[in-house]
Amino acid sequence: MKKISGTPLLKVRNLFASVEGKEVLKGISLDVEAGAVxxxxxxxxxxxxxxxxxxxGHPHYEVKSHLSKVKSSIEIGNTDVLNLPTEERARAGLYLAIQSPIAIPGVSVMQLLRTAYQLLHIEQSQKINETPNIQNPVLVRRWQANGMGLTEFVRRVKQFAGQLRLDESFLSRSVHDGFSGGEKKKVEMLQALVLAPKIAIFDEIDTGLDVDALRVVGKGIDVLRRQKTGVIIITHYNRILRYVTPDVVHVLVGGKIVDTGAAALAGKIEKEGYAKYL
Amino acid sequence: MQNTYKYGFHKPENYVYKSKKGLDRGVVEYISKRKNEPLWMQQFRIRALGQFYHKPLPLWGGDLGGINFDNIFYYISPTDKIVSRWEDLPEDIRDTYDRIGIPEAEKKFLSGVSAQYDSEVVYKSIKSMLSKKGVVFLDMDSGLREFPEIVKQYFGTVIPSGDNKFAALNSSVWSGGSFVYVPKGVRVDLPLQAYFRINAANMGQFERTLIIAEEGSFVSYVEGCTAPIYTTDSLHSAVVEIIVKKGARVRYTTIQNWSTNVYNLVTKRARVEEEGVMEWVDGNIGSRLSMKYPSVYLVGRKARGEMLSIAYAGAGQHQDVGAKAVHLAPETTSQIISKSISRGGGRTSYRGLVQIMMGATKSKSKVVCDALILDEASRSDTYPTMDIDEQDVSIEHEATVSKIGDEQLFYLLSRGIGKAQAESMIVNGFIEPIVKELPLEYAVELNRLIQLQMEGSVG
Structure with missing residues (x-):
């Protein structure tokens, strides 16, 4: 197993989760370091x-342990976000690329990126002493975050879009409204690249993608890795692993991590399946 | 939920004349005499008064039980003369306008301002461009004085005084409003805008607007209003009549943000002749109860009518709004797009009529109404009526009701956006197809209003 140095950006301890009273996660612990996949x-x-x-922090999932003595935590940096609402977790540096994201008519991709970026990088934005929630098309000209003006920000967004081979016209379209499966995945990836989170989780990023799109998504993950974002890829098919070499592979069965190993573990599972864990 | 009205300040009342409360023939005659009106107008008013007494309150729509017609001032005149320069306005009136930001707006966009302060227009400036083209843009009282023949020819022809109880009321006590006349073939490129504001307790606003667009002309008229809060109910009952001649096009845009004690009962109708186009863009954010159904009567071949409307109902509000399209000639088309949002126990109703008369062959109509309900306490209803007397026509009707989805909300939250802002993004996105039809500053203001409503009412 390849050794990764540095303190973990994400530290999960004893995470339990129930859906409608049924316990699905039964004590997950996980460390993800900067730049690790x-x-x-x-x-x-x-x-x-x-x-x-x-x-x-989706409200449908209850993260209480049925075993009361166990203490759970989700630390991002040095903040325990276990009891924080979703938006606070995002602001602490967590990003989730959703498997089948829903459309938000009338809210453009660029508007979403602009609004989210400013909120996520609020310390650096505060010097302009302006409320960050600007939706006013006139005031938007004064948009600034992280020492960047809007023009510079737009230029960066377009650059990332280009790397993902996502046509610029998508930036002015409503978020996921009428997008194909592949376009949705690219737009989720684009957000990860632009928003530069500490930890990015990709839920089934490889389902429904053709080979070209898989390659593009793989490239996106490489960029994140270089940006020192810790990446978690959740996959059923592991097709993405032909385009990304992970640092660590975990096997999740019955709500528990039952095996952890280096990249080779994925290959082994592809051949042998999960039978030995069941 | 505390719903504080942003523009809820009001200035000390300073009026030259205030009629007594209540309505009788004496009040109507006084109004007419004071305005030095021609006899026909006085007779029109008196006949309308009889119709007002005679007509029952509508039994459908919203609850009108809170209106006490005896407790309303039917005429107030804030200043004796109409001024055309900003500096000549009384200071407290200027101050009021400053607070709603009118001078800045004027600098940028206005081609002419006719601002109504209570019952009479006290401030107007008309750029020379308009008069050079022969375009008339006056308050209705001046319109009647300066163009009595044109007014007499059209006044009350689209909306007869006996059309409904509130049209009759307006016809008997109307004051202010705009008179617009666009000569044949003239295009007015900048929108004509009128701002007005109620500032007298228990005062009714009964403005009357008449727009005549001659053959092949084009004009866009924009009105928007904000009003201060009062402890007693206030009545706003306007009448807007529009005549669109052959091949002409008129767009009429309203953003209504009355304070939430106002009854807003407005009759708006356009008669559209051959190949003419009428567009109503209607935003209803404020008022306690609005009942407003902008209408088009398509009387000439290939006439077209479009109605776009947005309604927002928060706590204690009922927006009973919609549109009417009456097809009286062949190949006429109408399109009604309505979007409504209800939250905090607010109620929205879409009420619409599409009527296709015998002989209006090959006519087309499309109705789309979408409602967004933000919480369990709120309500939305749809009352569409289709009355089709012709075979060879095309009618489409779509209606959707949705709630802000948990998944949409979660998605935005997961991007670091707080709940209130996320909701306002979703709502602003929902109304975006209509907002983009508005002049920029109105679009900005509407987005801001929605945002304030969302953020002011969370927690």
Missing amino acids: HVIMGPNGSGKSTLAYALM
């Missing part, structure tokens, strides 16, 4: 997506 594999119903949503 972790893959979480597992059969259907093993709790992979639940892990993604529980980390992001």
Whole structure:
């Protein structure tokens, strides 16, 4: 197993999660370091997506342990976000690329990126002493975040879009409104690149993608890795692993991580399946 | 939920004349005499008064039980003369306008301002461009004085005084409003804008607008208003009549943001002749109850009518709004797009009529109404009526009701956007197809209003 140095950006301890009273995650612990790519594999119903949503704080998932003595935590940097609402987790540096994202008519991709970026990089934005929630087309000209004006920001967004081979026209379209499966995945990836989170989780990023799109998404993950973002890829098919070499592979079965290893573990599972863990 | 009205300040009342409360023939005659009106107008008013007494309150729509017709001033005149320069306005009136930012708006966009302060227009400036082209843009009282023949020819022809109880009321006590006349073939490129504001307790606003677009002409008229809060109910009952001649096009845009004690009962109708186009863009954000159904009567072949409307109802509000399209000639088309948002126990109703008369062959109509409900306490209803007397026509009707989806909200939250802002983004996105039809400053203001409503009412 390849050794990764540095203190983990994400530290999960004893995470439990229930959906409608049914316990799906049964004590997950996980460390993800800056620039590391972790893959979480597992059969259907093993709790992979639940892990993604529980980390992001989706209200449908109750993260209380049935064993009261166990203390759970989700630390990002030095903040325990376990009891924080979703938006606070995002502001702490967590990003989730959603598997089948829903459309938001009338809200353009650029507007979403602009609004989110400013909120996520609020310390650097504060010097302009302006409320960050600007939707006013006139005031938008004064948009500034992280020492960047809007023109510079737009230029960066377009550059990332180009790398993902996403036509610039998508930036002015409503978020995921009428997008194909591949376009949705690219727009989720684009947000990860632009928003530069500490930890990015990709839930089934490889389903429904053709080879070209898989390659593009793989390139996106490489960029994130270089940006020192810690990456978690959740996958059922592991097709993405032909384009990304992970640092760590975890096997999730029955709500528990039952095996952890280097990239080779993924290949082994592809050949042998999950039988030995069941 | 505390719903504080942003523009809820009001200035000390300073009026030259205030009629007594209540309505009788004496009040109507006084109004007419004071305005030095021709006899026909006085007779029109008196006949309308009889119709007002005679007509029952509508039994459908919203709850009108809170209106006490005896407790309303029917005429107020803030200043004796109409001024045309900003500096000549009384200071407290200028101050009021400053607070709603009118001078800045004027500098940028206005081609002419006719601002109504209570019942009479006190401030107007008309750029020379308009008069050079022969375009008339006056307050209705001046219009009647300066162009009595034109007014007499069209006044009350699109909306007869006996059309409904509130049209009759307006016809008997109307004051102010705009008179617009666009000569044949003239295009007015900048929108004509009128701002007005109620500032007298218990005062009714009964402005009357008449727009005549001659053959092949074009004009866009924009009105928007804000009003201060009062402890007693206030009545706003306007009448807007528009005549669109052959091949002409008129766009009429309203953003209504009355304070939430105002009854806003407005009759708006356009008669559209051959190949003419009428567009109503209607935003209803304020008022306690609005009942407003902008209408088109398509009387000439290939006439077209479009109605876009947005309604927002918060706590204690009922927006009963919609549109009417009456097809009286062949190959006429109408399109009605309505979007409504209700939250905090607010209620929106879409009420619409599409009527295709015998002989209006090959006519087309499309109605789309979408409602967004933000919480369990709120309500939305749809009352569409189709009355089709012709076979060879095309009618489409789509209606959707949606709630802000948990998944949409979660998506935006997961991007670091707070709940209130996320909701306002979703709502602003929902109304975006209509907002983009508005002049820029109105679009900005509407987005801001929605945002304030969202953020002011969370928690």
